[in-house]
Every structure is written in C-alpha cells, then in structure tokens.
Amino acid sequence: MGQISPLRWLGLSAAALSAFIVTSLPSHGEDAGNLYNTAVDIRLGQRYFERQCSRCHGFDAKGNDETGAPDLTGRLNRASSDAGIFNIIREGVPGTAMLPVDSEVPDATVWQLVSYIGSLRYDPASVELAGDADSGARLFNGAADCSSCHMIEGEGGRMGPDLSRVGENSTPDDLMTALVNPDADVDPRWWQLRVTDREGSVRQGFRMNEDSFSLRIMDDNAELWSYPKNRIANYDRIETSTMPSYDGRLTESELDDLVAYLFSLRREVQQ
Amino acid sequence: MKKITLAITCLLASWQVTAQETAQEQQFSTVITPAFTPVTWERLVDARNEPENWLMYSGTLDSQRYSLLDQVTTDNVHQLEMQWSYQIPVIDRAETVPLVVDGIMFITEAPSNVVAVDARTGREYWRYDHEMPDDLRICCGRNNRGVAILGETLFMSTLDAHLVAIDARTGNLLWDVEVAAHDAGYSKTAAPLIVKDKVVTGIAGGEFGIRGFIDAYDPETGERIWRTYAIPGPGEFGNDTWSDDSWRTGGAATWLTGSYDPDLNLIYWGTGNPGPDWNGDVRLGDNLYSDSALALNGDTGEIDWHFQFTPHDVHDYDSIQIPILADIEMDGRTVKSMLWANRNAFFYTIDRANGEFLHGKPYATQTWAEGLDPVSGRPIRVPGMAPTYEGTLVAPPIVGATNWYSPGYSQDTGLFYVTSFDGAQEFFKRDEDYEEGERFTGGGGRYLQPMDAFHSSIRAIDPTTADIVWEFPIMPRSSAGITTTAGGLVFTGSADGYFFALDAATGDELWNISLGARVHAAPMTYAIDGRQYVTIASGNVVYTFALEE
Numbered sequence: 001m002g003q004i005s006p007l008r009w010l011g012l013s014a015a016a017l018s019a020f021i022v023t024s025l026p027s028h029g030e031d032a033g034n035l036y037n038t039a040v041d042i043r044l045g046q047r048y049f050e051r052q053c054s055r056c057h058g059f060d061a062k063g064n065d066e067t068g069a070p071d072l073t074g075r076l077n078r079a080s081s082d083a084g085i086f087n088i089i090r091e092g093v094p095g096t097a098m099l100p101v102d103s104e105v106p107d108a109t110v111w112q113l114v115s116y117i118g119s120l121r122y123d124p125a126s127v128e129l130a131g132d133a134d135s136g137a138r139l140f141n142g143a144a145d146c147s148s149c150h151m152i153e154g155e156g157g158r159m160g161p162d163l164s165r166v167g168e169n170s171t172p173d174d175l176m177t178a179l180v181n182p183d184a185d186v187d188p189r190w191w192q193l194r195v196t197d198r199e200g201s202v203r204q205g206f207r208m209n210e211d212s213f214s215l216r217i218m219d220d221n222a223e224l225w226s227y228p229k230n231r232i233a234n235y236d237r238i239e240t241s242t243m244p245s246y247d248g249r250l251t252e253s254e255l256d257d258l259v260a261y262l263f264s265l266r267r268e269v270q271q
Numbered sequence: 272m273k274k275i276t277l278a279i280t281c282l283l284a285s286w287q288v289t290a291q292e293t294a295q296e297q298q299f300s301t302v303i304t305p306a307f308t309p310v311t312w313e314r315l316v317d318a319r320n321e322p323e324n325w326l327m328y329s330g331t332l333d334s335q336r337y338s339l340l341d342q343v344t345t346d347n348v349h350q351l352e353m354q355w356s357y358q359i360p361v362i363d364r365a366e367t368v369p370l371v372v373d374g375i376m377f378i379t380e381a382p383s384n385v386v387a388v389d390a391r392t393g394r395e396y397w398r399y400d401h402e403m404p405d406d407l408r409i410c411c412g413r414n415n416r417g418v419a420i421l422g423e424t425l426f427m428s429t430l431d432a433h434l435v436a437i438d439a440r441t442g443n444l445l446w447d448v449e450v451a452a453h454d455a456g457y458s459k460t461a462a463p464l465i466v467k468d469k470v471v472t473g474i475a476g477g478e479f480g481i482r483g484f485i486d487a488y489d490p491e492t493g494e495r496i497w498r499t500y501a502i503p504g505p506g507e508f509g510n511d512t513w514s515d516d517s518w519r520t521g522g523a524a525t526w527l528t529g530s531y532d533p534d535l536n537l538i539y540w541g542t543g544n545p546g547p548d549w550n551g552d553v554r555l556g557d558n559l560y561s562d563s564a565l566a567l568n569g570d571t572g573e574i575d576w577h578f579q580f581t582p583h584d585v586h587d588y589d590s591i592q593i594p595i596l597a598d599i600e601m602d603g604r605t606v607k608s609m610l611w612a613n614r615n616a617f618f619y620t621i622d623r624a625n626g627e628f629l630h631g632k633p634y635a636t637q638t639w640a641e642g643l644d645p646v647s648g649r650p651i652r653v654p655g656m657a658p659t660y661e662g663t664l665v666a667p668p669i670v671g672a673t674n675w676y677s678p679g680y681s682q683d684t685g686l687f688y689v690t691s692f693d694g695a696q697e698f699f700k701r702d703e704d705y706e707e708g709e710r711f712t713g714g715g716g717r718y719l720q721p722m723d724a725f726h727s728s729i730r731a732i733d734p735t736t737a738d739i740v741w742e743f744p745i746m747p748r749s750s751a752g753i754t755t756t757a758g759g760l761v762f763t764g765s766a767d768g769y770f771f772a773l774d775a776a777t778g779d780e781l782w783n784i785s786l787g788a789r790v791h792a793a794p795m796t797y798a799i800d801g802r803q804y805v806t807i808a809s810g811n812v813v814y815t816f817a818l819e820e
Contacts, residue, residue: 050701051710055410055478059699059715067412095362097412102708103405188723210723211767212745213783230780239724 034082036111037118045116048109056097061120067097073120074169075267085114129172129260131253136261139254144246146258152265158222159206160243161190167266175259179250182241192238193217195227207237304387304396304440307373309422312467316533323798325371328417328462330795333596334530335680336754338796342803343818344758348772348782350818354804355393357386357813364791365808366414368462368677368752371797376806377420377439378813379462382413383429387442391799393815397442401429408456408708410478416528416792417462419470421490426470428459434472434488446493450474455707456481461527466538466569469496473525477543477589480520480711485529485540485565487572497572501525501542501560509559517554520705522546523561527591527675532607535624536569539596539609543589549658550585550700550713557582562590564611566626576626580613581650585657586639586698587669588615595680595687596623601735610734612678612689614671617643617650620734632737634730635672636693639665658698658714668696669716670748677752677793679761681775686731686740688753688761688775693726694718722747729753729763731778741778745769751807752793762805764790770807770814786814 036045050059056069063071070077078093079085089110092100101110140146149160166175177184193215194204203225205217215227215235229235246255308314310326318326322339330336343351359365363381370377376390386398407413407430418425418437424445425437431453436445450472451457456479463472469487477483483501488494501523503509510518522545529540545554545561562581565574580590595610599620609623616637620629628648640650656665670692678689696716703713727747731740751764760781761773770790771783788810796805806815 047701050699050715051703051712054715055710055712059717062717097363099407099409099413100405102408188721191723210746211785212765212769213771213780213785 034086034111034114034118036108037115041112041115042119044109045112045114045119048113049116052101053113061117069097071169072117075121075165082111082114082118085117086110089113124167124263124266127172127263129256129263131256131258131260133257133260133264135254136257136259139250139258140261144250144254144258149243158218159220161187163262163265165266167263170263172259172263175262176255179255179258180245180247182243182245186239186241188239190241192242193235194238195225195235196233197227198231198233200233204238206242210237302396304375305373306440307375307423310372310420312421312465315421315465322796323371324373325369325795325797327370327419327464328368328528329530329593329677330754332464332531332533334528334593334677335595335597335682336677336752336793337680337682338754338756340796340798340803341757342798342801343756343760343796343805345760345774345781347818348758348760351772351782351784351805351816352819353784354391354815354817356815357388357393357395359811359813361413362811363413364789365811365813366416366460366791367808367813368417368793368795369806369813370418370420371795372420372439374799375439376797377418377425378808379415379417379427381415382407383415383427383431385415385418385425385427385437385442387439390797390804390815393813399435399437399442399444401427401431401433401435403429404431404453406454407431407458408453408476408479409458410475410710414460416460419463419465421465421470424490426463426465426472426488426490428461428463428472430458430460432457432459432474432476434459434463434470434493436490436493448488448493448495450486451476451481455479456709456711459526464528464531464538465490466531471529471538473527473529473540475524475526477522477524477526477546478548478710478712479708480546480705481522481524482519483523483525483542483561485525485538485567485572499565499567499572499574501563501565503559512556512559514553514555517558520546520711521554521558521561522548523558523563524589525591526589527593530594530596531569532596532623533569535607537575537623538567538569538572539594539623540565540567541589541591541594543591544584544587547703547711547713548585548587549698549715550702551583551657552700553713555583558584562588562615564590564594564609564621564626566623578619578621578626578628578648580611580617580619580648581615584615585700586615586665586667588613588667588671589674590614591675592673593677594623595678597680597682597687597734599685599734601629608734610678610680610687612673612687612691612732614667614674615639615650616667616672618687618689618732618734618737619648620737621648630737634689634732634737634739635691636666636695636726637672638695658700658716660700662697662699662717664695664697664719666695667692668694668718669698670694674750676750676791677754679753679755679763680734681755681761683755683757683759684731684775685733685735686775687734688729688731688755688763690749690751690753690763691728691730691742692748693728694748695720695725727766729761729773729778731761731775743773743778743780749790751790754794754796756796762794762796762807764792764794764807764809766790768809770794770809770816784816786810786812788812
C-alpha cells in the first residue's frame with residue numbers, strides 16, 4: 001500500500017470527521033413533515049412518553065407544577081410546529097430541567113413522540129359545533145350576563161377567570177361542563193376563603209393567595225384583604241364555584257351557542 | 272500542499288499551547304482557603320461537641336440533625352436577619368446541605384460541582400466543576416446533595432456515577448473513580464458517609480433497572496474496598512425472593528446517605544424501590560432487600576441485619592430515608608433505637624442493635640395497608656391496591672408521605688420531626704422490557720386533584736409511642752429537610768418558598784421569611800467567633816442568617 005499524501009490524508013480525515021458529525025450529532029428537525037404519524041406510531045410514541053417523559057410531564061401529559069414541566073395537552077408555549085417539538089426533545093430547553101433526549105435515540109422514535117404529543121391536541125377547525133359563535137357572543141354580553149364577571153380582551157368583570165383564550169386549552173365538552181356543572185372542576189385560584197379574625201368578624205372572598213403563612217382574599221367589592229395566618233382565629237376553604245349553573249337557565253341551543261363562542265376564543269394561529 | 276500542512280501544524284501547535292495554558296491557569300488560578308484543622312475520624316465521631324462546625328451531611332453520625340448551638344432561641348429567633356446569599360450559577364434546584372469547617376463552607380451545586388466560600392460572607396475561594404458526559408441517565412433532575420470530608424479532602428458523588436476526591440484547600444482533583452457505568456442507568460447524587468478510614472457511598476438509578484449496592488472506598492487512593500449488593504445474588508440469602516432473573520434488574524438503589532453507630536460498629540442505610548417500580552408481576556416475591564433498612568458491619572460491609580418496610584412494593588415507596596439513631600427511654604429501659612418515618616406513610620421505631628421491630632403507626636394518610644403486624648412490623652395489605660392498567664387510587668402518592676428530605680430529632684424534646692404529605696394518586700401499570708440504560712418503571716401515576724387540595728405538614732412524633740404530638744400545616748408539598756437546635760427550635764422550609772422556625776416543643780410558629788423559591792434542601796447551622804449562623808438553600812440560592820449584631 002502506497003503512502004497517503006498529506007493532502008489526501010487531510011481529505012480522508014475531513015471525510016471521516018464529517019461522517020462522524022453526521023452519524024453522531026443528533027439531527028435537527030425541519031419543517032419537512034413528520035413521516036411517523038400513523039396510529040401505530042402514535043401508540044409507540046405514547047409508550048415512549050409514558051416510560052421516559054411521564055416522570056416530569058405526568059402520566060396524562062398534563063404537566064407537573066412541582067417539576068415545572070408544562071402541560072403538553074394544550075397550546076405549547078415553546079413550539080408551534082412538529083419540527084419545533086422535535087427540536088425541543090432533541091436539544092432540551094437550556095436553563096430548565098428539560099434535558100435533551102439521549103443522542104442514541106433514533107429520529108424515528110422522536111418523531112413518534114412528536115406524533116403522540118400532537119395527538120393530544122386537535123385542529124379546532126376540525127371540530128363541528130352545534131351552536132353559533134356570534135349568537136353565543138351576544139348571549140355572553142347580554143342575556144347570560146357572563147361579562148359582568150368574566151373579562152375577554154380587557155372588557156368585563158374581575159370576579160371570574162379571564163376567558164380571552166379559554167378555547168385553547170378546553171374542549172367543547174369541558175366548556176359545556178363548566179356551564180352546567182361549574183363545581184366539577186374549580187381552579188384553586190377561584191376557590192373562596194372564609195376568614196374569621198380574632199374579634200370574631202368574618203370576611204369571605206376569592207382565594208387570591210394561600211400560602212404557609214398568609215392569606216389574601218378579594219371580596220365582592222373587588223377589595224383585597226391580606227392576613228398573616230397567625231393573626232386570625234381560623235379560616236375555611238370553599239372549593240365550590242361562585243358561578244351559577246346555567247343548566248335550565250339557558251336553553252340547550254343557547255348553551256351550544258355559548259360553547260361555540262367560548263371555543264372560538266384563542267390566539268390567532270401563526271401560519 | 273505545504274502551506275496546508277504548515278497551517279494545520281500551526282493550528283495544532285497553537286491549540287496545544289492554549290490547552291497547556293488553560294491547564295496551567297486552572298492549576299494556579301485557584302485561591303487557597305485559609306488553613307483549617309484536618310477533620311479526623313475522631314472529630315467526626317464527636318461532631319456534636321463541635322457545633323460551630325457542620326462536618327457531614329446530617330450533622331452527626333447519628334443523623335439527628337440536632338445542633339448544640341443555642342444562641343438563637345425561641346425568644347430571639349424573630350430577630351434573625353439575612354447575612355449573605357450565594358447565587359449558584361447553574362440554574363437547577365439546589366438540594367445541597369453545605370458543610371462548614373472552621374469558617375469555610377463547602378456548597379455543592381447542580382449538576383456535580385462544589386464551591387468553597389467564606390462562611391462569614393459567602394464569597395468564593397475556589398470551585399470545582401466536574402467534567403460530565405452528555406449521555407447521563409437521571410430520573411429526577413440534576414441534583415447534588417453534599418460532600419463528605421476527611422482530613423483535608425472532600426468526597427463527592429457525581430451524576431455520571433463517579434466518586435471524586437477534591438483537595439479542600441484548593442479545589443484540585445485528587446482522584447476520580449467510576450463507581451458504576453452511567454450509560455447503564457447508574458448515577459450518584461448523595462453525600463458520601465465517612466466511616467473510620469473509608470468513604471461509604473450508595474448509588475442511584477432505581478428507575479433504570481440497576482442492581483443497587485453500597486460501596487466503601489479508600490480515601491487516599493479511591494480503591495474500592497468492599498461492595499455489598501442491596502439485592503442478593505444466586506446462592507445468597509434472599510435471592511429466592513425474586514422470581515426468575517428479576518434480581519438482576521431489581522433496582523433497590525441506595526441513593527441517600529446512611530448513618531453509623533460507633534459503639535455497635537454498624538452502618539445503617541436505606542434502600543429504594545424494587546424495579547420495575549409499578550409492575551410487580553415480573554418480580555414476584557418479597558424482593559429483598561428493596562425498601563429496607565440494612566445494618567452493615569462497619570469494617571467489612573457484611574449485612575448484620577435487615578428490616579424490610581414494604582415487601583414486594585408496587586408503589587415506589589423507597590426506603591432511602593435517613594436513619595435517625597437515638598437512645599430513647601421506653602418501658603423503663605434505654606433503647607438504642609432507629610427512628611424511621613417511611614415513604615409508605617408508617618413511622619417505625621426499631622431496635623438498631625438487632626433490627627427488632629418495636630412499634631409503628633401511620634403518621635400520614637394511607638390506604639394501602641390495614642396496619643403493621645404487631646410482632647414483625649410487616650404491613651398487612653389492603654387487597655386491590657396494586658396499580659392496574661386502568662389506574663388505582665392509593666395514598667400516599669408516588670412521592671410518598673415523606674421522601675428523601677431529612678427528618679430531625681431533638682434531644683431536648685425527645686421528638687422526631689418529619690415533613691409529611693397527605694396525598695393520593697392514581698397508579699398505573701404498564702408492561703415493559705428491560706433495556707440497559709433505559710427507564711424501567713412499568714407504569715406511573717397521576718393526581719386527580721389539584722396539589723392545593725392536599726394537606727402537608729411538619730409533624731412531631733413521640734418515638735416511644737409513635738403518636739403525633741403536634742403538627743404545623745404548610746402548603747403542599749414540601750421537600751425541605753429539618754434541623755433542630757438546643758435553642759429549642761425546629762428549622763425547615765416549605766414548597767411555597769418560606770424558611771421558618773417552629774418551637775420544637777409545641778410547634779408554634781416563631782419566625783418565617785419568604786425566600787421566593789421552593790426549599791428543596793435541609794437547613795444547617797454553624798458558628799464563627801461565637802456567632803451562630805443558619806443556612807438554607809432555596810431555589811438556586813444559598814441564604815445565611817444570624818441575629819443582628
């Protein structure tokens with residue numbers, strides 16, 4: 001075998017190096033589309049998710065306040081495309097506990113994971129709704145009197161959750177349940193506290209804060225009251241909703257209209 | 272062609288020079304700490320009697336976390352003021368308990384670094400950044416909980432499952448040994464324990480189908496002296512408590528720090544869950560010695576006795592809690608006890624000389640057992656509580672009634688203190704095949720209620736009866752450890768970012784400060800020139816407090 005000239009050596013080394021880079025560096029997702037999105041891929045993605053990701057993101061992918069892992073079933077804050085999700089899984093999120101997936105995990109597996117995460121959401125345009133959103137909007141601001149408590153795009157009351165983007169993380173079924181059975185799922189932020197001070201007077205309001213040492217409530221007049229826990233006699237939590245049920249107050253068709261309107265409340269999707 | 276060769280040569284040469292310069296800079300740019308008296312084994316045995324120093328993760332070999340410092344008391348604790356804070360540069364959560372030796376503090380950081388600072392000011396002397404591969408297998412964050420010291424050498428576990436020895440004066444690396452293969456799922460997060468002339472250390476990786484063990488190393492050379500597996504091999508007692516070959520991948524990680532009794536020459540160490548965590552079908556039997564307390568001979572590492580808290584666990588109820596050793600008066604006699612509030616929601620008082628179960632009771636909400644057998648202490652299971660494919664609601668949840676965060680004990684009150692959680696979770700089972708280096712958990716869990724709906728508290732337990740004497744409610748769910756002092760105080764933290772002091776006798780709130788980020792660490796206390804300091808990590812910051820001068 002003849003001697004390899006320095007230039008040829010350099011060329012071979014460069015080729016070897018680039019081959020090394022190509023084979024050992026994780027790839028970067030691009031918007032070429034996800035080829036691994038069949039029902040089988042989604043199932044495999046789910047299996048991988050439950051095994052590798054659920055410790056932080058939860059078995060139901062709804063996130064975990066303790067680990068800071070976000071809910072993956074609604075709108076994602078850090079990615080708006082499959083490629084974006086792919087890149088987050090591959091590269092991690094610096095400064096957070098989200099580590100990159102092991103470089104030996106094949107791209108196909110990551111794409112299956114992307115497909116599974118994608119399957120947790122749906123295209124809102126594909127949802128067929130019985131009601132009419134415009135009629136729902138009129139009800140919201142009129143007969144149903146929702147806006148006296150709820151704010152949308154800066155208009156409305158403060159005695160209930162801001163609903164400007166309620167359609168992003170709620171299904172039509174969720175919204176219907178919230179209207180006809182408001183006690184079913186009350187965010188702890190909208191629980192109430194009934195505080196009895198040492199003189200025996202009682203004040204009740206929304207649970208704006210409850211921590212180990214202090215309480216803050218907002219009363220019916222939207223006034224805030226803060227209490228160190230060690231200066232009150234006692235307090236109770238009321239974990240039901242202050243919202244009345246609309247079951248029977250509105251007709252079924254009116255409820256459908258309201259659901260259609262609420263479901264339409266979302267940010268514009270960036271194309 | 273020559274030009275290209277020359278250019279490459281120059282490039283290589285300049286790279287070599289730069290690398291040499293960098294190495295030299297690293298070698299000589301370190302700032303040496305002030306001299307301190309080398310920490311001998313005799314000092315470690317008698318650590319309680321030099322309360323100005325905090326010489327090991329749990330303060331003393333009995334892990335009581337009880338300090339004799341009494342300048343800060345129930346009467347003046349409300350006058351505590353922040354003296355300094357140290358910002359950890361790598362953003363992750365700090366689970367560190369610093370050591371203090373003669374005014375020098377050693378703080379570990381994520382992922383596996385250590386920094387020496389002036390304990391008066393928090394200003395840095397030196398730092399050691401551990402070089403880390405990028406294919407770590409870690410279950411639960413990039414944590415490191417602390418170092419051990421012997422002589423003038425620090426010993427630290429690293430996430431890539433190494434044990435390193437570092438010169439405490441300069442931060443220079445003395446040796447670095449691989450304890451186990453990180454790419455097979457092993458990792459290390461806990462502070463080692465010095466036992467006489469050995470560095471004793473455990474291993475993490477219970478979610479990756481590892482086989483747990485406890486090791487002892489020569490502090491001079493890093494040579495391994497003994498290894499005791501937490502899962503017996505073929506022919507050894509207990510191997511038949513694993514069906515088929517399941518012992519090979521059975522977990523039983525030993526991922527926290529143990530305790531030591533010099534009189535009995537026994538090391539006490541907890542073991543973690545059997546693997547896969549939530550699918551017990553593939554590992555029928557009691558699965559010894561998972562979820563157990565092991566008592567090991569202090570010289571040989573041989574198992575003297577064991578006590579298994581949760582045979583055939585299917586809920587991830589690790590028993591890696593730090594064993595508190597205390598001599599307590601029971602039935603007219605002094606009992607050398609081991610006190611243990613387990614992740615499975617039961618509190619146990621055990622005779623630490625022989626492992627005999629003395630008594631135990633639930634200290635937090637639990638639905639999985641009807642109680643403990645009064646003689647053996649073995650749980651009497653409630654049928655139908657194992658995870659299923661559809662989900663089974665069980666208390667406590669996966670994180671447990673307590674977990675890795677240190678409990679405390681006060682020699683003044685005789686009470687045991689634990690951070691407890693009354694939660695419940697749906698447990699799921701999945702079928703998984705073991706693949707080396709991959710997670711091997713066989714399921715998972717989910718909460719059906721918001722976290723705020725659950726109850727958390729600091730509970731004081733009388734170890735002579737296992738009764739709860741008082742409780743102080745906190746907002747869920749704390750992962751802070753507990754430290755007690757001769758000033759009559761219990762120091763701890765909460766998930767909502769408070770650091771606070773309670774009256775050790777009554778549980779009355781005496782002082783609190785909002786530090787703005789979750790407390791994932793245990794407090795420690797020390798003194799310099801007669802002034803007592805109290806230190807806690809919260810978020811990514813280490814805070815130190817003292818009474819105003």
